[in-house]
Structures are given as C-alpha cells and as structure tokens.
Amino acid sequence: LTCPFCERDFMADPTYTRLIQNPHERMLRKEFQNECYEIDAPLEYMPRADPFEVYCFIIDISPAALQNGLVKTAAYVVKQQLQKLQKEETRTMVSIV
Incomplete structure (x- = not known):
C-alpha cells in the first residue's frame, strides 16, 4: 500500500x-x-466502578446581576436541574459557586 x-x-x-x-x-x-x-472496554479492563457525576453551577452575583434578576433566574434554573437528577444515584456531587 x-x-x-x-x-x-x-x-x-x-x-x-x-x-x-x-x-x-x-x-x-x-x-x-x-x-x-x-x-467499550471489556470488564477486566474496568476494575473500578463508573465515575460519579459532578455538576458545577457558577452564578454571577454582581450588583448588576442582582438588580436585573439574573441571580433569581439562575437559582430557579439550578433548582429545576437538580430536581431532574436521578434520585437513586447517591454519589452525585453538586457545587454552586
């Protein structure tokens, strides 16, 4: 060739x-x-459990964001997304910055 x-x-x-x-x-x-x-790797190449999910929400809390309602809207959206997470998964980590 x-x-x-x-x-x-x-x-x-x-x-x-x-x-x-x-x-x-x-x-x-x-x-x-x-x-x-x-x-997909065969099971013998996967000796540990699947990695857990990590969600990081970063919210702007500047005075302008507070005045125009962005913080309130962002908090509402974060709350909605957290409610959608699978309840049976206990290893999920969430951070809000």
Missing part, C-alpha cells in the same frame, strides 16, 4: 488490505464507515 500523504510504500496487515479492497467487507467494520465511534 502507498500512504496518501507521504507517498511511501508500506506493508499492511493482510486483513486490512483485504478490507480496503473489498467494499462489502469494509462496510462491516465501524471504523471504516464512521469518522467517530466508541469502543
């Missing part, structure tokens, strides 16, 4: 070469169809 960028020849794995030359087989592989895809 020849690199399309540097034009150097290189030996590719026969499986890869077969996939490139056969369009039907190429469509069976996600990495040849999509520019972005996710790989």
Whole structure:
C-alpha cells in the first residue's frame, strides 16, 4: 500500500488490505464507515466502578446581576436541574459557586 500523504510504500496487515479492497467487507467494520465511534472496554479492563457525576453551577452575583434578576433566574434554573437528577444515584456531587 502507498500512504496518501507521504507517498511511501508500506506493508499492511493482510486483513486490512483485504478490507480496503473489498467494499462489502469494509462496510462491516465501524471504523471504516464512521469518522467517530466508541469502543467499550471489556470488564477486566474496568476494575473500578463508573465515575460519579459532578455538576458545577457558577452564578454571577454582581450588583448588576442582582438588580436585573439574573441571580433569581439562575437559582430557579439550578433548582429545576437538580430536581431532574436521578434520585437513586447517591454519589452525585453538586457545587454552586
């Protein structure tokens, strides 16, 4: 095969070469169809629990924000979002700055 960028020849794995030359087989592989895809690691590579969710709300409390009602609106929106969080998840962390 020849690199399309540097034009150097290189030996590719026969499986890869077969996939490139056969369009039907190429469509069976996600990495040849999509520019972005996710790989799930097997359980033996995931020895610890899933990370917990962390939410950080930053609210402007300047005099102007207090006067025009921005702080009140922001507090209302934060309250709404906190009520939407999953109740069964006890490890979620929330900070308000």
